[in-house]
Amino acid sequence: MEKQEFRSRQWFGRTGKDGFIYRAWMKNQGIPAHAFDGRPVIGICNTWSELTPCNAHFRDLAEAVKRGVYEAGGFPVEFPVMSLGETLMKPTAMLYRNLVSMDVEESIRANPVDGVVLLCGCDKTTPALVMGACSVDLPTLVVSGGPMLTGNYQGRAIGTTDLWRLSEASRAGLLPQDQFESIEASMCRSAGHCAVMGTASSMACMVEALGLSLPQNAAIPAADARRKVLAHLSGMRIVGMVREDLKLSRILTRPAFENAMMANAAIGGSTNFAIHLLAIAGRVGVELALDDFNHVTAGIPLLANLQPSGQFFMEDLYYAGGLPAVLKELAAFLHNDCMTVNGRTIGENCAASECYNRAVVAPIEQPFNPVAGIVVLKGNLCADGAVIKPSAASPALLQHTGPAMVFEDIEDFKARIDDPDLDVTAASVLVLKNVGPRGYPGMPEVGNLAIPAKLLAQGVTDMVRISDGRMSGTAFGTVVLHVAPEAAVGGALGLVQTGDVITLDVPNRTLHVALSDAELAQRRAQGPRAAALASRGYVRLFQQHVQQAHLGADFDFLRGGSGSAVVRDSH
Known part of the structure; x- marks a missing residue:
């Protein structure tokens, strides 16, 4: 039977100078000659x-x-x-x-x-x-x-999802710092x-x-x-x-x-x-x-x-x-x-798989939650789409209308979120702009915005939150993410102002801000803040070529493949 010819033979199967170079330098690692036999x-x-x-x-x-x-x-x-x-x-x-x-x-x-x-x-x-x-x-x-x-703290199973709960408890003054650090040592074991x-x-x-x-x-x-x-x-x-x-x-x-x-x-x-x-x-x-x-x-x-x-x-x-x-x-x-x-x-x-614990994996006839998956929302706030994970959200908030509390960027959010005078209630919709692929740049995992300190003190544990960024897969809450187009490229999210009324309707797959097309056009004409372009290097390349979230945030010039053929052979 004829021996199969592999791609690597273009290197190791050659005779003369070229084959000598490829094999000889590999042999300095102690590789025997028969390793190159095809x-x-x-x-x-x-x-x-x-x-x-x-x-x-x-x-x-x-x-x-x-x-x-x-x-x-x-x-x-x-x-x-x-x-x-x-x-x-x-x-x-x-x-x-x-x-x-x-x-x-x-x-x-x-x-x-x-x-x-x-x-x-x-x-x-x-x-x-x-x-x-x-x-x-x-x-x-x-x-x-x-x-x-699985992490273990004082006999209780813990994992990285608990970090978000623990952080909020710490911010609310309910978890002493020394205990917080003790839990830290018990999680990643x-x-x-x-x-x-x-x-x-x-x-x-x-x-x-x-x-x-x-x-x-x-x-x-x-x-x-x-x-x-x-x-x-x-x-x-x-x-x-x-x-x-x-x-x-x-x-x-x-x-x-x-x-x-x-x-x-x-x-x-x-x-x-x-x-x-x-x-x-x-x-x-x-x-x-x-x-x-x-x-x-x-x-x-x-x-x-x-x-x-x-x-x-x-x-x-x-x-x-x-x-x-x-x-x-x-x-x-x-x-x-x-x-x-x-x-x-x-x-x-x-076909031969078995489930050994129905508390962990439910039968299809009796699921843990009939609501699952990633729901794609459309509306005048996200013409190209946004996503939410209903199974990690509060059911009561999956249909919600409330006034926007807008943060222009992550620095603005950090500066004001714990201000006791922040004009926000549990019914408010937290909106974070300019954390998308091009605007940040890189689209960080900041979408699961922390609850304002004044509301944490009142016992609020979830709110509707909207951004053009992402969130950690370990996080949870009623969080709308990946809004596209992002604010930094002229998306409607960049036009939202504090007080605008936003409606989230997950069952009907919509996300809408109560602004007419004419009002949106007027605000757009005033010019949303454009993303600053990096002066050099990879970040500049990223901002110039990254696609929006609904396309996977890949580079426009990388879609499709170019195969395994070597472009040029110098030997």
Whole structure:
């Protein structure tokens, strides 16, 4: 049988000077000659960094992948890309998602790899790596880092969702500082990303539902030895994918994206899911629009009882059967014939799954909440859309009319929110402008605005809040996000003034400010504040080319892919 010719042979299979250069310099790492005999070269794209605590255990995970690659007859080569630490990076990790995607794309295309394993976990590392890999379209498999173990404070399970409650309690004077710090030491007690259904967990579920990872990838705790087993098996499987030429474009079809949208609804996933999924679809050439969320997820209830929409943690989800247990409940809704990286369909992968704890994963006939998913709103305040997660909101506020309390930017908000003379009531609608993709820039997670101190003292725990920014997937509340167009590019949000009456109507999918078209036009003619353009560097590039939230906030010149062919060969 004729030996399969892999992409890496363009480097290592050459004779003469060129082949000598490629092989000789690799051999300085102690690699034997037979490693270059035509076996598949597997790139391990690693976002390990001590500045990304969620991913700080990835050195060990990469070694497990390598063992699997070797066992299956491949040649593993690990390479780093920029890592995005959600908890530390300023002004926001989202500013650099597109930059990392470019790093990934160019690193894969420029180097002699036949397939890639993406090691990602922290919020933006997953979409960034998948976006970059999609633009090259080689056989690709994702290994997530896994959630940390559930926190524990004085016998009570805690997670990052509790941070928002604890912060408000501290601001209200109900939680002493020494106790606040004691809880801080009890929350993040192992390697891994957030233990709740925040953005990191939502992204891990996204790649599993899309078919880009082996089953159970999403929920195995980072500290569980089975996470390394999954990494080892993933290393073995990527070699098989290369031999089968099972590329991303064969897996990431429109039905696969719809499966991921339905899964995200059922698990109560992050609103950030929408912006990242749209960006990935744009890279792989699948037609997907923000409006699709309303009809694709219609009728999908909340099945996973996980914080912030529920009670439990990712560790509990794994013990209850993992994401496959949830997907099995969705069998009547899913496109069960979608191919996945293990060569089986999503339906086949979940057919034998069982649920071991109905307190965590509900049957489809008896969901925890009939309201789930990401609802897309339209109206004169958000012509291109805005999103809200009803399962994390207060039911009484899902239909609400109130006067706007406007903050022009995040600095204005911070300066005035705790002013005892702030003219605000529980019925007010908090509006934050200029925190969108271009206006901030980078679209930070500040949309879940803190409740004014004077209202906290009165016992108010939720209000309608609207912004062109995002919020952490660990957060909750009646929060409208991703308003598009954003204020900084002339969107109607930038025209809203304190006292304007705003109506939120989630059941009817509308968000409206009580201003006539003529009044809006008159205010627009006066000129909203334009975003200041950075003088140089990546931030300037970002502001000049970032698209609006309803398009995924990717760069306009990165939509679509350019394949795996090397542009020029200098040797």
